[in-house]
Amino acid sequence: MTDLAIAAAAQPSAPEAGGWARGRPYLVYAAQRLAQAVVVILLAYVLSFVLITILPGNAIATTLASPQSGLSPAQIKNVENYYGVTKPIAVQLGLALSRFVRGQLGVSLVTRQTVTSLIGGALPYTLKLAGAALAIALVLAAVIAYGSQYLPGRWARSVLRSVPSLFLSVPNFIIGLLLIHYFSFQLHTFDVLNPDSPVGTFFAGLALGIPICAPLAEVLISNLDRESSQEYVLVARSRGLTQARLFARHLVKPSMLPAVTMAALIAGELMGGAIITEEVFGRNGIGSVMYQAVSDQDTPVLQGVVALAAVVFVVVNLIADLAAPLLDPRVRLGRGRRERAGGAS
Amino acid sequence: MSIALAPEPTQSPPRRLTAAARAASAAVSLSVLVSFIVVVIVILWSLFPSLFTSYSAVAANPAEKFLGPGAQHWFGTDDLGRDEFARVVYGARSSVGTALVAVGIGLFAGGLIGLLAGFAGGWADAVLGRLVDTLLAIPGFLLAVVVVTGLGFTTLNAAIATGIASVAIFARLMRAETIKVRHSVFIESSYLQGGSAGYVLFRHVLPNAYRSVLALAVLQLGNAIIVIAALAFLGYGSPPPASDWGLLVAAGSTDATAPWLVYGPAIVIVVTVLSINRISRWLRKTS
Numbered sequence: 001m002t003d004l005a006i007a008a009a010a011q012p013s014a015p016e017a018g019g020w021a022r023g024r025p026y027l028v029y030a031a032q033r034l035a036q037a038v039v040v041i042l043l044a045y046v047l048s049f050v051l052i053t054i055l056p057g058n059a060i061a062t063t064l065a066s067p068q069s070g071l072s073p074a075q076i077k078n079v080e081n082y083y084g085v086t087k088p089i090a091v092q093l094g095l096a097l098s099r100f101v102r103g104q105l106g107v108s109l110v111t112r113q114t115v116t117s118l119i120g121g122a123l124p125y126t127l128k129l130a131g132a133a134l135a136i137a138l139v140l141a142a143v144i145a146y147g148s149q150y151l152p153g154r155w156a157r158s159v160l161r162s163v164p165s166l167f168l169s170v171p172n173f174i175i176g177l178l179l180i181h182y183f184s185f186q187l188h189t190f191d192v193l194n195p196d197s198p199v200g201t202f203f204a205g206l207a208l209g210i211p212i213c214a215p216l217a218e219v220l221i222s223n224l225d226r227e228s229s230q231e232y233v234l235v236a237r238s239r240g241l242t243q244a245r246l247f248a249r250h251l252v253k254p255s256m257l258p259a260v261t262m263a264a265l266i267a268g269e270l271m272g273g274a275i276i277t278e279e280v281f282g283r284n285g286i287g288s289v290m291y292q293a294v295s296d297q298d299t300p301v302l303q304g305v306v307a308l309a310a311v312v313f314v315v316v317n318l319i320a321d322l323a324a325p326l327l328d329p330r331v332r333l334g335r336g337r338r339e340r341a342g343g344a345s
Numbered sequence: 346m347s348i349a350l351a352p353e354p355t356q357s358p359p360r361r362l363t364a365a366a367r368a369a370s371a372a373v374s375l376s377v378l379v380s381f382i383v384v385v386i387v388i389l390w391s392l393f394p395s396l397f398t399s400y401s402a403v404a405a406n407p408a409e410k411f412l413g414p415g416a417q418h419w420f421g422t423d424d425l426g427r428d429e430f431a432r433v434v435y436g437a438r439s440s441v442g443t444a445l446v447a448v449g450i451g452l453f454a455g456g457l458i459g460l461l462a463g464f465a466g467g468w469a470d471a472v473l474g475r476l477v478d479t480l481l482a483i484p485g486f487l488l489a490v491v492v493v494t495g496l497g498f499t500t501l502n503a504a505i506a507t508g509i510a511s512v513a514i515f516a517r518l519m520r521a522e523t524i525k526v527r528h529s530v531f532i533e534s535s536y537l538q539g540g541s542a543g544y545v546l547f548r549h550v551l552p553n554a555y556r557s558v559l560a561l562a563v564l565q566l567g568n569a570i571i572v573i574a575a576l577a578f579l580g581y582g583s584p585p586p587a588s589d590w591g592l593l594v595a596a597g598s599t600d601a602t603a604p605w606l607v608y609g610p611a612i613v614i615v616v617t618v619l620s621i622n623r624i625s626r627w628l629r630k631t632s
Contacts, residue, residue, distance in 0.1 A: 169619040272486030
């Protein structure tokens with residue numbers, strides 16, 4: 001929930017952009033980041049395997065052996081061979097990793113579909129929800145940040161500034177329940193619980209987006225505070241720029257840089273939050289696949305979802321890191337932000 | 346610089362010491378004070394629940410089911426006639442106490458990893474750095490769900506899972522703080538005066554790093570309450586009749602006719618987390 005805020009609060013200031021600015025050629029930097037990303041994805045898969053396999057209380061064998069699995073002894077044998085259940089853990093890990101590298105995530109122990117098709121089938125629903133949540137979060141964050149700078153009245157501005165910390169303190173399942181209760185039961189907007197209607201997607205997106213908008217708004221506000229005291233802002237104002245144009249053209253763009261480095265965290269937050277949001281709003285998607293896999297102890301599916309999340313996180317992070325040097329002209333010119341910020345304070 | 350800033354209407358440093366500004370700073374400390382009071386009350390709930398309510402959290406009373414909030418029952422009663430406020434108070438121990446366990450795990454394991462990586466540097470830093478990157482790559486809540494699935498569904502296991510999911514963030518901050526201190530001149534001079542690595546670590550590095558790590562730990566406490574409540578909400582905590590706050594919200598949400606069963610625990614969660622976050626913000630500002 002507020003993982004994102006915590007990660008943002010504990011983030012050492014823009015290490016990636018600074019790392020590149022030390023004068024290495026951009027392509028070398030990009031290649032190094034790419035190699036790092038591949039290593040982290042593989043390690044994340046190994047970690048999820050180790051966590052699921054070594055932790056007590058569950059194993060593929062116990063799930064298969066339970067009478068509810070509905071498998072014949074021959075089928076059980078087949079699945080056991082596929083996962084190498086009887087072999088040592090290191091061999092099982094080797095098998096799993098070699099499948100993973102070839103893009104196979106295994107077969108569900110319950111539905112007997114491949115994990116790839118299970119996830120592939122659920123992905124569009126979650127993408128729709130996550131897209132709505134992201135759009136809502138960005139718009140809300142921009143509105144809050146703009147208001148915190150330009151709203152008339154000191155009191156109104158400071159109230160708006162405390163909105164992000166309120167949003168951070170409300171778990172998204174509570175937001176979801178309150179939205180459902182108010183709009184569905186009180187106002188009888190029954191589409192709230194209809195996953196196929198745009199209204200349903202909007203409200204689910206709101207529940208998922210509000211906790212995400214809070215840290216975004218905080219970062220935007222603190223950056224706007226800093227950037228608006230920079231001299232280039234004064235120059236731009238003296239040349240007759242209106243407030244709105246100044247905000248849009250000269251303030252938002254440099255403030256985007258820290259927001260972009262948060263992109264991967266946002267993606268992770270969207271996936272984690274999807275479990276709860278989809279459960280609360282009764283929607284299909286990756287979250288409900290995960291929820292089902294947990295109650296069935298369907299470890300291959302669980303591991304597949306974790307692998308997907310890690311891939312999404314790492315890829316978004318990679319794109320953000322590669323894009324960061326291109327967003328701020330001062331970083332592009334090879335002068336670190338930290339050095340500049342130190343000089344200004 | 347202040348002359349350059351003068352045309353900016355939103356910032357007026359010369360007026361910093363006026364009465365209005367002094368009132369504003371007093372208001373800030375008031376909100377911190379209220380936050381501390383809230384946290385103390387919640388801690389007392391978890392230690393001595395029977396002092397705060399005369400009702401039982403588990404005994405059913407069919408004559409009084411689905412009563413709305415009132416003077417007798419502050420948060421109303423549930424489908425078995427149990428006092429919802431009593432259930433919230435008795436649930437504080439497993440909702441907030443376990444959050445402390447979660448933060449303890451993250452603080453200890455993450456702090457150790459970060460300290461080792463930052464202090465030893467080189468090879469150890471590279472290996473631990475990849476481990477932290479890997480932990481960070483799995484979204485915290487997903488990681489917590491996977492771990493609690495492996496360990497089994499109890500609230501304590503949910504807390505352990507939440508703690509494991511926060512290790513990476515503590516490790517990263519601790520490493521950054523350690524490196525910042527390690528390259529200071531006074532560390533160098535301490536070595537030159539014959540200080541051992543252990544002496545430098547405990548005398549200089551830890552005392553300098555602890556303040557920002559403490560602020561993170563407090564912030565993480567609020568987060569842990571939310572994550573544990575979310576896990577309990579999904580049914581990954583201890584089963585009823587336990588009364589974890591997340592579980593109370595989940596149970597209350599099944600009855601659309603009794604919305605107070607959601608409002609009570611929800612308000613308690615939000616106010617508690619808001620207070621803890623306020624304290625963390627105050628710690629960060631004063632550090």
